Amino acid sequence: MIARPVIELTGICAGYGGPSVLQDVTLGVGAGEFLGLVGPNGGGKSTLLKVILGLLMPSRGRVRVLGAVPLRARRQVGYVPQYAEFARDFPISVCGVVLMGRLGQSPPLFGYRRCDRTIAMRSLREVGLVDLCERPIGELSGGQFQRVLIARALATEPEILLLDEPAANLDPRAERDLFGLLKSLNRRMTILVVTHDIAFVSEYVTRVACLNRELVCHTTEPLTAETIERLYGHPIRFVQHEGHG
Numbered sequence: 723m724i725a726r727p728v729i730e731l732t733g734i735c736a737g738y739g740g741p742s743v744l745q746d747v748t749l750g751v752g753a754g755e756f757l758g759l760v761g762p763n764g765g766g767k768s769t770l771l772k773v774i775l776g777l778l779m780p781s782r783g784r785v786r787v788l789g790a791v792p793l794r795a796r797r798q799v800g801y802v803p804q805y806a807e808f809a810r811d812f813p814i815s816v817c818g819v820v821l822m823g824r825l826g827q828s829p830p831l832f833g834y835r836r837c838d839r840t841i842a843m844r845s846l847r848e849v850g851l852v853d854l855c856e857r858p859i860g861e862l863s864g865g866q867f868q869r870v871l872i873a874r875a876l877a878t879e880p881e882i883l884l885l886d887e888p889a890a891n892l893d894p895r896a897e898r899d900l901f902g903l904l905k906s907l908n909r910r911m912t913i914l915v916v917t918h919d920i921a922f923v924s925e926y927v928t929r930v931a932c933l934n935r936e937l938v939c940h941t942t943e944p945l946t947a948e949t950i951e952r953l954y955g956h957p958i959r960f961v962q963h964e965g966h967g
């Protein structure tokens with residue numbers, strides 16, 4: 723039983739016009755959880771994030787984010803897209819990217835306010851990059867850029883943070899640092915992270931959900947080879963555990 727669900731997906735089917743990518747997915751994420759979403763390529767993880775963000779309407783089922791339809795909750799949800807989705811050659815500074823997280827929070831036509839800049843700097847400080855504020859993003863390492871994207875999401879002052887494969891381009895040390903950062907952010911926000919590193923993620927998260935078009939959920943206690951095989955083999959059933967965390 724989840725105490726205060728902040729994300730509720732019930733019987734979700736969703737896709738892109740052809741056969742449903744998500745098939746009857748039911749998932750609740752509680753306030754303060756740190757959920758790892760794993761699964762094979764093409765299993766529908768990014769599609770699930772799109773449904774939570776309100777970017778993709780499900781053909782069936784019910785979605786609630788912070789008790790509302792996704793578009794209403796959008797300002798309370800920070801999103802870190804897959805690395806490849808952001809053009810690194812775009813001529814913009816680190817601070818410029820982070821300030822983009824304030825778009826939609828400030829009144830339109832008036833530009834950024836002083837408080838937007840304060841929040842952007844605070845977000846950069848939190849990810850340890852305040853010294854690179856004026857640096858063009860094209861001059862950053864992959865790990866630094868990943869942190870900039872997280873700072874941009876933090877600048878929205880979210881209650882929920884969604885990350886799509888944030889560690890995809892990182893070496894093991896940078897990945898560890900990144901998950902350490904997420905763990906500390908989890909003290910004040912709910913986190914859902916899509917990752918392929920199933921063994922690694924279980925050290926950090928409070929629960930793992932595995933998606934292969936349908937969903938298998940279970941607690942994080944050491945993932946055994948048998949569990950992983952079951953998850954990536956034919957997870958054609960839904961397993962719900964209670965009392966996780």
Ligand SMILES: Nc1ncnc2c1ncn2[C@@H]1O[C@H](COP(=O)(O)OP(=O)(O)OP(=O)(O)O)[C@@H](O)[C@H]1O
Pocket residue numbers: 738743761762763764765766767768769770
């Ligand atoms: N915009 C789109 N239009 C049509 N089909 C799409 C679109 N985006 C994703 N798909 C298809 O939906 C399925 C699930 O894709 P999705 O990106 O959600 O999977 P994923 O689990 O995130 O995969 P990966 O681990 O490879 O990132 C795939 O078969 C993919 O080809």
